[in-house]
Amino acid sequence: MPAADPPKVVVTRQTPGAYDTIAAMGADVVIGPDKGFPHQPDLHRFLREHAPIDVVVSMFHDEVNDAFLNAAGGRLRAVVNYAVGYDNIDTAACARRRVTVCNTPEATTEGTADIAWTLLLAAARRLPELDPFVRRGGWAEHGLMGMGDFLGLDIAGRTLHIIGAGRIGMAVALRSLGWGMRILYTSRRRHRDWENAPLNARRVDLEAGLREADFVSIHCPLTPETRHLINAQRLASMKPRTVLINTARGAIIDEAALVEALRSNTIYAAGLDVLENEPHPAPGLIDLPNVALTPHIGSGAARYREMMTEIVCENVAAILKGQTPPNPI
Numbered sequence: 001m002p003a004a005d006p007p008k009v010v011v012t013r014q015t016p017g018a019y020d021t022i023a024a025m026g027a028d029v030v031i032g033p034d035k036g037f038p039h040q041p042d043l044h045r046f047l048r049e050h051a052p053i054d055v056v057v058s059m060f061h062d063e064v065n066d067a068f069l070n071a072a073g074g075r076l077r078a079v080v081n082y083a084v085g086y087d088n089i090d091t092a093a094c095a096r097r098r099v100t101v102c103n104t105p106e107a108t109t110e111g112t113a114d115i116a117w118t119l120l121l122a123a124a125r126r127l128p129e130l131d132p133f134v135r136r137g138g139w140a141e142h143g144l145m146g147m148g149d150f151l152g153l154d155i156a157g158r159t160l161h162i163i164g165a166g167r168i169g170m171a172v173a174l175r176s177l178g179w180g181m182r183i184l185y186t187s188r189r190r191h192r193d194w195e196n197a198p199l200n201a202r203r204v205d206l207e208a209g210l211r212e213a214d215f216v217s218i219h220c221p222l223t224p225e226t227r228h229l230i231n232a233q234r235l236a237s238m239k240p241r242t243v244l245i246n247t248a249r250g251a252i253i254d255e256a257a258l259v260e261a262l263r264s265n266t267i268y269a270a271g272l273d274v275l276e277n278e279p280h281p282a283p284g285l286i287d288l289p290n291v292a293l294t295p296h297i298g299s300g301a302a303r304y305r306e307m308m309t310e311i312v313c314e315n316v317a318a319i320l321k322g323q324t325p326p327n328p329i
């Protein structure tokens, strides 16, 4: 009898960390290019070249739909997303084909909470204006700062509204304890752990939280229900001193409406790690002084990215052994 092909695992782009544990199981591991495939037809061609594939490790910018699944071939057992969010995956199409879907939950929590706070502090204290002011010689030209120049917002004791009470929302809320903030949370269900010490958070509906908060940070998944959750009307309901932070998915905010709200000072500032149409900012966004921007880099510390690869490998290993993976969706 001819020997069976080794299982094939295709990772659609390079990631920090190693896939040695999978290779040591005898699998043929193929890793895509450094930047992956920004254009889906190139991704499909790459998958077809390596089909039949047993497991694909996908990235959040890979659209896992029927065309993707067809290209991977009929042997596909699982798609393991190198991300916590999985709005890029048509989970119904995967279920129809009995393809398991997994993600990498714990690894992205701390890094994303850090970038949310980086953006919150930067937006409140006007870093997008201050850094170029110093760097481009503005300070040297201006001389000593006037005590009323570039005043920003105070943070201690203010109200922080977290939308989405998952792991990342919790990590962002915990960091606010150092500032003695009041915490509001919006979630489909009640979370008593949020309402107990140390957070002592109060559950509010979205509208009430937006009206009351000084800082709003988004930590819910992108779904049909949360697409444009923050629209022109909701932006108009916020206080003029509000800072809005989004480290979840860009399309949760109507970005064109946000540009207008920032331009007209309907809200004070925003901090965005994610865009509606990555990597392209909405027209006018990058011309605004009151927005701090980072390029979807929440989990971007070596320790967290390596941890994501480790979690991916644990899931792939279980799937190849025919076991239930630790992080199925």
Ligand code: GLV
Binding pocket: 060, 082, 083, 084, 085, 086, 108, 248, 298, 299
């Ligand atoms: C990144 O955006 C992730 O979902 O992990």
